[in-house]
Amino acid sequence: AAGKLRLLLRSQADITVIAPELCTDIATMVDTGAIRWEAAPFVDTMLNGAVMIFDAADDMHLTRRVKVAAKRRNILLNVVDKTEHCDFIVPAILDRAPVMVTISTGGCAPALARIIRQRLETTLPASMSQLASLARSARRRVAAHLPDNVARQRFWTHFFQNGLQ
Structure with a gap:
């Protein structure tokens, strides 16, 4: 509750x-x-x-x-x-605001959804919150410096892969 x-x-x-x-x-x-x-x-x-x-x-x-x-x-x-x-x-929710991950079994196994959420909590660091907030504040500057979509996708992929390690 x-x-x-x-x-x-x-x-x-x-x-x-x-x-x-x-x-x-x-x-x-x-x-x-x-x-x-x-x-x-x-x-x-x-x-x-x-x-x-x-x-x-x-x-x-x-x-x-x-x-x-x-x-x-x-x-x-x-x-x-x-x-x-x-x-x-209500799905199980992993809250790393502003990142939210929901896990649902369609109501057939709520305990399984809860266990999956608990496992993800140990895998996804709490720092994900700060990483997402940093990305939000940098989006416009990155878009101004990298006007090409493919270049921006590469940049953000590299940024998040390194930031989550």
Whole structure:
């Protein structure tokens, strides 16, 4: 749930977490004002005005109640790691902003997508973020000095291959 929340926070979404208790990561998000927390037991009206819902409670009785309430309001529902209950799926995301890599199995094996993401995290350095940002700031100057497409492609290929070593 905390991982999904971190991604949603990047979208400037207005987020409310409904849960009796919070893990440390999510409590910190509440403390900083990034999200709101509703500690009361779930009631259908809590979904009024929502655009999408993520259910990470791992409680099938609660999931059934949330699913009925969401359907009644035409709100999209994602039940984490239970694709048969989802209206949409979320791929595993490797975030090296501004570089984003998504891995999806079409909902058939979320754990496999997560494992692939974890392996890529060890392969793709965190410095990729700075490399991409540097390239963004240099694009116009490189284009001015290398007006030929083929020359620019060679330059950027060499730049990234050496920068990722």
